[in-house]
Amino acid sequence: MNIIIAGAGRVGFNLARTLSIGHNVTIIDRNAEALHRLQESLDILPVHGDIEDPQTYRKLIDRSADLFIAVTDTDEANLISTLIVDDTIDVERKVIRLRNAFFAKSSIREKLSIDKTVFPLDLTSETVVMLLEYPKANNVKSFRHTAFKLISVWATSLKEAVRLETDRFDIVGIERGKRFFVPDRETLVEPHDLIYLFGDEEKIRALCRQFDTETPRSIDRCIVFGAGDLGIAIARRLIENGKDVKLIEKDMKLCETADELLEGEAMTLSCKYGTSELFEEEGLEYADMMIAATDNDEYNIIKCLEAQEHGIHKVVAVNNEREYYNLMHSLGIVVVRGPKMSAYNAILESMYSSGVIMERKFCGGKATIFLRNVFRHSHLIDQKVKPPKMKEGIKLYVIRHNELIDFTEPLLIEEGDVIVGFTAEEDAPKLKVWFYGL
Structure with a gap:
């Protein structure tokens, strides 16, 4: 092009x-x-x-x-x-x-x-708001053609490696240290893995509660660091969801602007002289979630570490640099795409997706999802389709009548099926050729 x-x-x-x-x-x-x-x-x-x-x-x-x-x-x-x-x-x-x-x-x-x-501000704000519904999750992705979700969670509460029994969901990816891979059936989940689960959200939600026993079961009190456009957008969405919000900013002018735009519905605090005292004086350590939403990625990381030191378990950093992704995950920080990364990914996804096939990135761009919807007049209906020859490094399913079917053998395709595949980024071009060649 x-x-x-x-x-x-x-x-x-x-x-x-x-x-x-x-x-x-x-x-x-x-x-x-x-x-x-x-x-x-x-x-x-x-x-x-x-x-x-x-x-x-x-x-x-x-x-x-x-x-x-x-x-x-x-x-x-x-x-x-x-x-x-x-x-x-x-x-x-x-x-x-x-x-x-x-x-x-x-x-x-x-x-x-x-x-x-x-609209990058909306995309980033919406990602943060999704965490309200899934307090234990690291990230949540929804899809146009299915109610199934992709939800990631840290296995922080595991004491030893385990093999998961899956029911209406499956493990489609594991981030272990700096490495992402698509596991096979024999792979064990190890303590502190970041695991990606796809399928029925209620089943996954229950599993998240087992893997993470430290994060609050509900999020009601929120802190937002940064009163720029993004901080205000996030605070507004949290307020709309009935949450108690404290907005913290070192620039007094931004504090005043934020207070005016949010019509006083969030408590706006100045941290011009530091934040350590604020945690104690304003009771910030009792927050359920802290979001660092300035336009400085390094500052966001520092604020998350400060919040962790004061006992806040759910800390979220807005990130516009891929280079910091592994670092933040190693520190137990939830990473949310910043406006710039959101714009970049949304534009690419719109280019690479169509009404029939959707392509999405996850795990900081280390992995790719493909979904193909079998519409009413699709030539695939009543055809027996073979899975791709590549057996390792991918997970392939058919979603049919709200059930998740392993697609490892030739399968007769029906109207309304959704074919979905997961792979590491290095194998994505091969799987993409298969999806578009159906």
Whole structure:
């Protein structure tokens, strides 16, 4: 595909790095230094210029694009760029990143013929809110074609290795130390493994309570560090869910803004002079969950460690750098994709997914899920399908009538089936070929 990316920031860079393998990528930015760094490490075409200036696109006047992606930090710039590109270049699809939740409820997408709008603040906030329903879980993913969920949990309460008896769910991945792998039937779960369970959520929920006896069974009192846009968005969602929220920020102006936007429904505290005293003076150590939601990944890690020292068992760090993923898991910190990583993943998932096949990443990008829905007029109905030849490194199932069926032998496919596969990232291309070749 011919792809044009507007914005060479962290999201644009990560997209260019991924998409430049197998696609022709052009990236536009007015930061010449950022473009130079990209050109040094990636096979891309850099275009120096303002994405809001029509003259910038005249350099591409004879080109066509299969996809235009606008991912700067500014909503206005992203919106204007989609207008300009329509008048100067033949573009088939447009994807845009937006911060302001107002646009989610407006008709802006239809008016500007935008195919996909991504709201990273909402995505990150929603991930945090999911933890309210599953206090023992490390992460929860839902899917469009099935009620089954993918839920990860640390085996912190295990004293010795055990073999799980599965019923309407299965272990589809294990993170042990820095390594992720898809286990076979003989694999034992070891103490402190991070295990990924797929299937009936009630069955998995009961298992989570066995594996983690330290985290509170319900979350009612929450602390949010960081009163920027993300911290406010998370606090608002927690308040909407009836939780007691304390918002902590060292910048007094941000404290005042947050207090005004949240209409006083959260207690806003300044930590200008440090946070150790706040834990004792404000009773923060009695919180059920702490979320570090600043735009500084290192600071988020430090705040989570402070919270752990004061006795808070459920600590969540917003993360925009893959490099910190293993570190945070080794420290017992729940990792939530930050707005930049959420935007990056959402855009890739929208590109690689269709109405029939869905592709999702998990375990910090170390693993991939594929789902294929067998619709009413699918050519697969009443066909006997063989599983892929690759036997190791994958788990394959058919979901039928809310049951999870192992797909290890040829199977007659029925209408309404959902075929789902799990694999480590290095094996994902092979499994992807099989799914798309069905």
